[in-house]
Amino acid sequence: MQWNAWGDGTLAKPLSEDITKLLGQILDLTPQSTPAPTVDQVTLRPSALSVDAHEALAAIVGADHISTADADRLTRAGGKSTLDLLRRRQSAPQDAPDAVVMPGTDTEVEAVLDLCTRQGIAVVPFGGGTSVVGGVSPIRGRFTSVITLDLRRLGGLLALDEVSGQAVLGAGLTAPEAEALLAEHGYELGHYPQSFRYATIGGFAATRSSGQASAGHGRFDDMVQGLRVITPSGPLDLGRAPASAAGPNLCELFLGSEGTLGVITAVRVRVHPVPAVTRYEAWNFPDFTTGAAALRAVAQNGMGPTVIRLSDETETGVNLAMTEAIGTDQVTTGCLAITLFQGTAEQAAARHELTRTALLAAGGTSLGEEPARAWEHGRFNAPYLRDSLLDVGALCETLETATDWAHLAELKTEVTAALQQSLQSTGSPSLVMCHISHVYPTGASLYFTVLGAQREDAVTQWSKAKTAAGDAILANHGTITHHHAVGTDHRPWMTREIGDLGVAVLRSVKKTLDQAGILNPGKLIP
Numbered sequence: 001m002q003w004n005a006w007g008d009g010t011l012a013k014p015l016s017e018d019i020t021k022l023l024g025q026i027l028d029l030t031p032q033s034t035p036a037p038t039v040d041q042v043t044l045r046p047s048a049l050s051v052d053a054h055e056a057l058a059a060i061v062g063a064d065h066i067s068t069a070d071a072d073r074l075t076r077a078g079g080k081s082t083l084d085l086l087r088r089r090q091s092a093p094q095d096a097p098d099a100v101v102m103p104g105t106d107t108e109v110e111a112v113l114d115l116c117t118r119q120g121i122a123v124v125p126f127g128g129g130t131s132v133v134g135g136v137s138p139i140r141g142r143f144t145s146v147i148t149l150d151l152r153r154l155g156g157l158l159a160l161d162e163v164s165g166q167a168v169l170g171a172g173l174t175a176p177e178a179e180a181l182l183a184e185h186g187y188e189l190g191h192y193p194q195s196f197r198y199a200t201i202g203g204f205a206a207t208r209s210s211g212q213a214s215a216g217h218g219r220f221d222d223m224v225q226g227l228r229v230i231t232p233s234g235p236l237d238l239g240r241a242p243a244s245a246a247g248p249n250l251c252e253l254f255l256g257s258e259g260t261l262g263v264i265t266a267v268r269v270r271v272h273p274v275p276a277v278t279r280y281e282a283w284n285f286p287d288f289t290t291g292a293a294a295l296r297a298v299a300q301n302g303m304g305p306t307v308i309r310l311s312d313e314t315e316t317g318v319n320l321a322m323t324e325a326i327g328t329d330q331v332t333t334g335c336l337a338i339t340l341f342q343g344t345a346e347q348a349a350a351r352h353e354l355t356r357t358a359l360l361a362a363g364g365t366s367l368g369e370e371p372a373r374a375w376e377h378g379r380f381n382a383p384y385l386r387d388s389l390l391d392v393g394a395l396c397e398t399l400e401t402a403t404d405w406a407h408l409a410e411l412k413t414e415v416t417a418a419l420q421q422s423l424q425s426t427g428s429p430s431l432v433m434c435h436i437s438h439v440y441p442t443g444a445s446l447y448f449t450v451l452g453a454q455r456e457d458a459v460t461q462w463s464k465a466k467t468a469a470g471d472a473i474l475a476n477h478g479t480i481t482h483h484h485a486v487g488t489d490h491r492p493w494m495t496r497e498i499g500d501l502g503v504a505v506l507r508s509v510k511k512t513l514d515q516a517g518i519l520n521p522g523k524l525i526p
């Protein structure tokens with residue numbers, strides 16, 4: 001992963017001259033006069049870890065698994081939100097953890113947390129570092145130093161129970177590593193967020209991640225059957241049986257806990273056989289309202305597509321103009337929907353038939369297989385475009401929410417207006433695109449992509465737009481996040497999301513598990 005951009009630099013997608021010109025006109029872009037700093041031009045705040053603490057940590061994890069080198073600190077200096085990337089482009093000294101510590105066993109994690117509790121050192125658990133909400137920012141809080149606890153060494157397929165259809169995975173495995181290990185036995189997890197190539201199993205659990213195939217296989221939190229968590233107060237093994245009435249489910253407490261309550265070291269997940277077939281079909285709807293009603297019919301009647309998503313008119317048009325991803329010239333107006341069906345040949349055919357009958361009845365026109373295949377082919381590449389857009393002076397960021405079907409249209413209208421007005425007030429035109437990314441019987445998530453023009457101070461400019469969108473979300477029956485989690489960026493809305501008493505409950509749980517408050521200060525819990 002690059003320190004200042006998404007993914008693997010060799011896969012970067014510079015914009016064509018035509019697209020740059022078109023965007024320049026639509027968004028009134030000002031070409032960047034100062035090039036972004038290169039890695040050797042970056043200054044990091046110096047490491048504040050004491051020599052004693054360094055030696056004690058090295059004694060736990062081994063001298064090879066602790067680093068205060070700038071190169072290692074820089075790659076853990078933050079996540080991958082647009083704000084993170086804009087900050088990496090600044091020439092001022094950058095925040096970074098005081099050390100990167102890489103434990104290899106649960107016992108080492110326990111010993112590191114114990115030492116940090118005694119010495120007052122903040123700890124930021126770090127999986128793939130793909131957080132887009134400030135979840136891995138190196139915040140010291142009230143402590144004098146902060147370490148990043150990089151969990152990548154906690155890998156491995158630790159157990160596979162083929163009778164029950166579940167596997168225990170090391171928290172530090174990336175999604176492709178986990179899928180490769182399971183595939184050796186004919187199984188898969190089927191969790192495909194857009195950050196698939198870099199995010200980790202522990203990160204998915206810690207943030208309640210949702211993937212593109214969540215309609216078929218469920219969100220990551222649906223897949224979790226059990227967790228091993230090391231807290232500063234001791235270890236916990238959670239999840240005894242597939243279902244239990246033994247009080248509140250404590251696994252739930254750690255799903256979405258974002259490294260504030262404990263370090264997840266292993267995750268027991270539901271797995272299924274690698275699907276024998278995938279069937280594809282893309283659809284055109286005359287407008288977003290008709291398309292959303294069609295998706296609702298599919299979700300409420302349990303027709304079982306593995307993937308189902310609907311772009312609004314703006315997103316359909318812009319994607320067509322900017323990428324080859326759609327792969328068809330049939331979609332020029334209206335809204336594009338993508339459906340995929342997986343399982344045995346019989347299961348996939350039955351699910352496909354039920355869904356296509358419902359979509360046809362609801363006003364959809366089939367576009368055939370090709371656009372859906374093209375979407376699948378290009379689905380992990382869009383984040384590279386954001387870097388190219390930032391390079392030419394555009395602002396580009398995404399945000400997401402969810403609500404019930406009854407409030408979906410209103411929420412979409414209000415969030416779009418809030419974003420447009422905020423960017424307009426900074427002198428930037430904007431394009432606000434939206435798609436339904438996940439569906440449920442009672443509602444759906446809305447995923448917004450925002451394009452604008454960077455003005456004087458792009459960090460402040462986007463922060464203002466984000467605040468306007470967050471306020472509009474809470475005022476219109478939305479949740480502040482459907483799958484990106486809370487981190488620092490959504491924390492200001494947490495009291496409105498769960499209420500004063502809800503916050504007090506989280507604080508008291510935190511007090512019990514992490515009395516000194518070393519774990520991820522400044523994140524999630526207000």
Ligand SMILES: Cc1cc2nc3c(=O)[nH]c(=O)nc-3n(C[C@H](O)[C@H](O)[C@H](O)COP(=O)(O)OP(=O)(O)OC[C@H]3O[C@@H](n4cnc5c(N)ncnc54)[C@H](O)[C@@H]3O)c2cc1C
Pocket residue numbers: 006079080081124125126127128129130131132135136151171172192193194195198199200201202203204205206207208209210211212257258259260262263264265383483484485487520523
């Ligand atoms: C381009 C892009 C696309 C994305 N697409 C999606 C998407 O489709 N769906 C989606 O849900 N999210 C998406 N995300 C957000 C992000 O990828 C997810 O939140 C992911 O689950 C984070 O995993 P990670 O391993 O990178 O965690 P990190 O970023 O390393 O950490 C995230 C948070 O979890 C904590 N944490 C990490 N590992 C552990 C652990 N083992 N124990 C305790 N706490 C831990 C961290 O302290 C931090 O608070 C996207 C992000 C990017 C940049």
